[in-house]
Amino acid sequence: MPINNTDVQKVARLARLAMNQTEIETARSQLSGIFTLIAEMQAVDTANIAPMSHAQDVSQRLREDIVTESDQRELFQAIAPQVEQGLYLVPQVIE
C-alpha cells in the first residue's frame, strides 16, 4: 500500500504529532518499508476466522455499581503542568 506525504500529514494530524516537511518525508519512507512488511499478511486466507483479541475466552468482569474510590484530586493535580481551583488549565478552546 504506497503511502504519500499527504497521507503522512493526515495521520500526523490524527495522532496529534507536529511534523515539519523533512520529518514527513523521512516518516513516509520508513513507513513505506514497514507497510511492505505488513503487506505479507494479505497472502493468507482468513475467510472464516474470527478475530482474536484475548488469549483466554473471558468476558468483561462486572462489579457492583457503588463508589469505591476516594477523592484524591489534590494528590493527582500536584504533578499537573498548570492547575487552578481544581481545574486543569489549557489554552482557550471556546471563543
Next chain:
Amino acid sequence: MINASLKQLGDTLRAKKISSVELTQLYLDRIAALNPGLNAFITVRPEISLAQASEADIRIAAGKADTLTGIPIAQKDIFCAKNWRTTCGSKMLENFVSPYDAHIIGQFNRAGAVNLGKTNMDEFAMGSSNETSYFGPVKNPWDRNAVPGGSSGGSACAVAARLCAAATGTDTGGSIRQPAALCGLSGLKPTYGVCSRYGMIAFASSLDQAGPMGRSAEDIALLLNVMAGFDERDSTSLQREKEDYARDLAKPLNGLRIGLPKEFFAEGLSGDVAQAVEVAIAGYKKLGATVVEITLPNSSLSVPVYYVLAPAEASSNLSRFDGVRYGYRTPEYSDLADMYEKSRAQGFGTEVKRRIMIGTYVLSHGYYDAYYLKAQKIRRLIAQDFTEAFKQCDVIMGPTSPSTAFKLGEKGDDPVQMYLSDIYTIAVNLAGLPGMSIPCGFGANDMPVGLQIIGNYFDEARMLNVAHQYQLATDWHSRSPQGI
C-alpha cells in the same frame, strides 16, 4: 553475596548473618561504582531503599519474614511506584513522580522486598536493544560495545552485572526473554493475565505482561510467586487458585516431550546460536527427554501481525500523553491543538512516534479491516498452531534470538531490521502463552546464547522445572562477565 541465590540470601538474612541494610548498601555501592559505565539504572534513591531495608530488618527480627523480605530488587521503570520518579524511558515522563503504586510494586512491598531503583528501558517499551531510551543506551556487561537487548535492557544489565539480587521486566514482543538471552540470564513472561497490569504503563494492552528476571529458574520462580495473582483493578487479570511456581522444580524430566518447530531452525538463525541450542537439546535428551519435530506454519507472519497490532494498541494507549494532566508540556504554544502536537512531538522519541503513526494509520477509516482486523484473524491462526503443536509435546524449545548481542548502533536507521530480531519471541505474546529464556552457552565473540522454552497456558511451574533441571546439570547460568 552477589552470586548467592535468592534462597541463600533469604536464609542468610533470616539467620541474621547479614542485615538487609548491609545487603542493600552493598548493592548501592556496586551501583555507584559500575552504573556510570553501564547506564542500567535511571533512578536510584538510596535513602528510600535503605529505609525499606530497615523496615525489613525489623520484620526479620520479629520472625515475620517472607521469602523475599529484605532482598533488594531492581524495578523496570515502567512500573509506577509511589513517590518515585517513573519515566518509562521517556522525556514525556522525565519528571513524572507517580502518586500511586503499580500492583506489582505493591506485591513486592507487601513481601518486604527492597526497591533498589528504577531500571533503564527502551522508551515506552518499544525496542529490542535499549537504544531508544531518552536516558541513553544501556551497555551489555559482557561487551560494553554491545546492546543488552530490550526493552528490559536495564533490568537485564543490572542482574548480569550483579547490581541487584533480581529484577522485574515486561514483555510485549520478547522484552524479557530477548534481553535475558543477550545477557545470559533467566527470564520469564507468564501466561497473559497472570500478572496484573495495574500501574504498569501500557504499551500494547493485549500483549503486555510483567515477569521476573534473575540468574536462575529457581530465583525467578520465587519472584513469580510474589508477582502473580488476581487484581480486580486490572480487567484482564485472571482469577485462579494461588500457585507455588517452585513446587515442581525437583521433578525428573523422564518422558518430557520437547517440540522443536522447524520454522525456528531455518534461514535467519545465526550458526553459533543454532549450535549452542542444538547442544542444549542434546543435553535435555540425556536428562530423559524426547524430541519431536513440530510445525508452526503461520509463525512467519508473527512479525507483520505484531507490527500492526502492537502499534495500533500503542497509538491508543499513548494518546493520554497530551501535556494536560501530567507529563511533558511544550513551553510555547499558540492554541490547544498546537500544545498537543508540540508536546507530543517533543516529548516522544523517534521510534515511539513511528509506532504511533503506524498504529493510527492501521486503525483509520478505510484501513481498519485490511490491517487491524486481518491481523487479529491471523493472530488466531498463530494461536491455533500452538494448540495443535501442544498435542504432540509438553514444551516447545528453540533459540530466543536469531543472533547474540549485536553492537550498539549496528541496526542503524532501518526499523525493519530491528523488528526482525523479535522473530522467535513474538508469536508467544500473540498467543498469550508463557515463555522463558535461559542461558545455554556462548556464541561468536563469547557472547551469551539463550534457549527459549514455551509452555502451554498456565504451565509455568513445569517450564521452571524443565529449566531448573537443566541448570542442575550445567553451569551456563552461573557465569559472570569479566570484571564483574
